[in-house]
Amino acid sequence: MKTTYDAVIIGAGIIGCSIAFELSKKGWNTLNVDTLPAAGSGSTANTCAVIRVHYSTIDGTALAYESYRHWSDWSKYLGIEDPRGMAEFIQRGVLVFKSEANNHLKKVTATLDALEIEYEHWDFRKIKEKFPLIDDTSYFPPRRPDDPDFGKKNSTPVTGAIYYPQGGYISDPVLSVHNIQVAAEFHGAVFRFNSRVTDILKENNRAHGVQLADGSAILAPVVINAAGPHSFVINKLAGVTDGMNIKTRALRHEVVHVPAPEDIDYESIGCPSSDSDIGGYWRPEVGNHILSGSEDPECDPRQWIDDPDDFNRNLTDQARAQALRLALRIPGIRIPNQLQGIVDLYDVSDDWIPIYDKSDLPGFYMAVGTSGNQYKNAPVVGKMMAQLILSCENGHNHDTDPLTFHLDYINRDINMKFYSRLREINEESSFSVLG
Numbered sequence: 001m002k003t004t005y006d007a008v009i010i011g012a013g014i015i016g017c018s019i020a021f022e023l024s025k026k027g028w029n030t031l032n033v034d035t036l037p038a039a040g041s042g043s044t045a046n047t048c049a050v051i052r053v054h055y056s057t058i059d060g061t062a063l064a065y066e067s068y069r070h071w072s073d074w075s076k077y078l079g080i081e082d083p084r085g086m087a088e089f090i091q092r093g094v095l096v097f098k099s100e101a102n103n104h105l106k107k108v109t110a111t112l113d114a115l116e117i118e119y120e121h122w123d124f125r126k127i128k129e130k131f132p133l134i135d136d137t138s139y140f141p142p143r144r145p146d147d148p149d150f151g152k153k154n155s156t157p158v159t160g161a162i163y164y165p166q167g168g169y170i171s172d173p174v175l176s177v178h179n180i181q182v183a184a185e186f187h188g189a190v191f192r193f194n195s196r197v198t199d200i201l202k203e204n205n206r207a208h209g210v211q212l213a214d215g216s217a218i219l220a221p222v223v224i225n226a227a228g229p230h231s232f233v234i235n236k237l238a239g240v241t242d243g244m245n246i247k248t249r250a251l252r253h254e255v256v257h258v259p260a261p262e263d264i265d266y267e268s269i270g271c272p273s274s275d276s277d278i279g280g281y282w283r284p285e286v287g288n289h290i291l292s293g294s295e296d297p298e299c300d301p302r303q304w305i306d307d308p309d310d311f312n313r314n315l316t317d318q319a320r321a322q323a324l325r326l327a328l329r330i331p332g333i334r335i336p337n338q339l340q341g342i343v344d345l346y347d348v349s350d351d352w353i354p355i356y357d358k359s360d361l362p363g364f365y366m367a368v369g370t371s372g373n374q375y376k377n378a379p380v381v382g383k384m385m386a387q388l389i390l391s392c393e394n395g396h397n398h399d400t401d402p403l404t405f406h407l408d409y410i411n412r413d414i415n416m417k418f419y420s421r422l423r424e425i426n427e428e429s430s431f432s433v434l435g
């Protein structure tokens with residue numbers, strides 16, 4: 001195997017593969033190195049893969065809307081047909097409930113209006129027409145089941161929701177990453193699995209490649225940290241953490257899977273739904289199940305993980321809390337004694353907005369801090385990172401003169417300062433998985 005490349009990308013999750021695809025399209029020889037045996041086997045394997053456009057900031061929303069267009073035209077975007085098949089975008093739209101926690105979606109709808117994203121206001125009559133299983137009682141604020149006030153009804157019901165059609169979820173996120181890998185390989189990208197990066201090589205005060213656990217070295221003038229929840233470990237190896245105003249940490253999260261009410265084919269009719277009144281989101285899952293995650297309400301303790309290779313992968317009381325809160329909104333769901341679901345890590349930045357940036361070490365770049373909400377944005381992140389890397393390698397100083405990235409489909413510019421490691425905390429953020 002070759003040992004010299006134009007760029008080494010640490011990680012072959014959805015982010016690392018998207019960067020490989022975009023750089024290799026530009027003629028770069030890239031190598032993705034991953035500890036795991038196949039692309040998309042890290043935290044991407046356990047993503048809920050919800051494709052939504054609503055975020056707390058206008059830039060976050062614009063990026064998601066642009067990315068949505070890529071998912072809608074997946075084969076055309078990638079330009080290949082994967083012999084394993086192409087991941088399916090189940091485009092059912094997204095339902096977002098109005099609640100006190102999201103100020104009845106006033107800011108969200110103003111942002112959707114500004115970007116001319118189509119949506120409808122639904123009152124509960126309309127919601128019940130589509131989803132007869134949903135109850136309109138308000139329980140805000142979200143509580144733990146051991147709180148004596150758990151399930152306490154507020155005097156007025158939830159007022160309604162917005163529904164927008166341009167959203168849904170990806171049937172098989174691991175397959176989607178394989179699709180990108182195949183597309184990147186078509187342009188010459190190389191992937192090396194079962195190989196752990198143990199050090200970042202430097203020469204003449206710039207990145208020079210990576211050291212692998214087997215003692216071998218891969219040389220490249222550009223090294224990209226796309227290591228997901230291990231991002232802070234890699235940044236430490238590169239010695240770039242002190243030069244970051246915004247940093248990343250790994251946060252443990254549980255997603256519970258419960259059978260839908262018996263008499264309803266929720267798998268065929270359900271859509272991703274977000275409900276701050278109960279502090280959770282959910283979507284249909286195969287086998288007429290519903291999967292549900294926490295939207296990080298105040299009552300849920302945050303479990304920061306010091307070693308992303310060593311954390312509890314078993315469901316705990318947290319999963320049961322999520323299932324019981326979901327049962328408040330969908331009373332017919334069945335909650336077995338032995339819960340099913342998944343446990344994985346988010347790579348969370350200080351303000352829950354990602355870092356797509358260079359670093360203080362020339363040649364070392366990072367696409368990190370995806371904060372539980374950037375699977376959907378990976379196609380555009382790949383393009384943004386490719387532009388950033390090419391510009392910086394051509395001598396542009398992105399720190400003093402931040403680049404602008406053009407969102408082609410929606411014809412809008414993003415100032416990439418928004419994703420800088422040097423930014424101040426963005427107070428507009430939801431400081432949650434909602435981004």
Ligand SMILES: Cc1cc2nc3c(=O)[nH]c(=O)nc-3n(C[C@H](O)[C@H](O)[C@H](O)COP(=O)(O)OP(=O)(O)OC[C@H]3O[C@@H](n4cnc5c(N)ncnc54)[C@H](O)[C@@H]3O)c2cc1C
Pocket residue numbers: 010011012013014015016033034035036040041042043044045046047048049050051195196197198226227228229230253254255293343344345346367370371372373374375376377
């Ligand atoms: C439970 C859960 C639900 C989510 N739901 C959604 C959702 O509905 N919608 C959405 O948009 N986003 C969602 N996300 C977030 C989304 O999945 C992530 O933002 C995205 O998958 C991160 O991709 P990544 O490529 O950065 O990380 P990963 O997929 O984790 O890839 C990083 C790779 O780096 C490798 N690596 C790490 N260290 C090293 C090393 N030293 N040497 C070599 N390789 C290394 C790992 O093995 C791994 O494969 C969710 C995340 C989780 C955990």
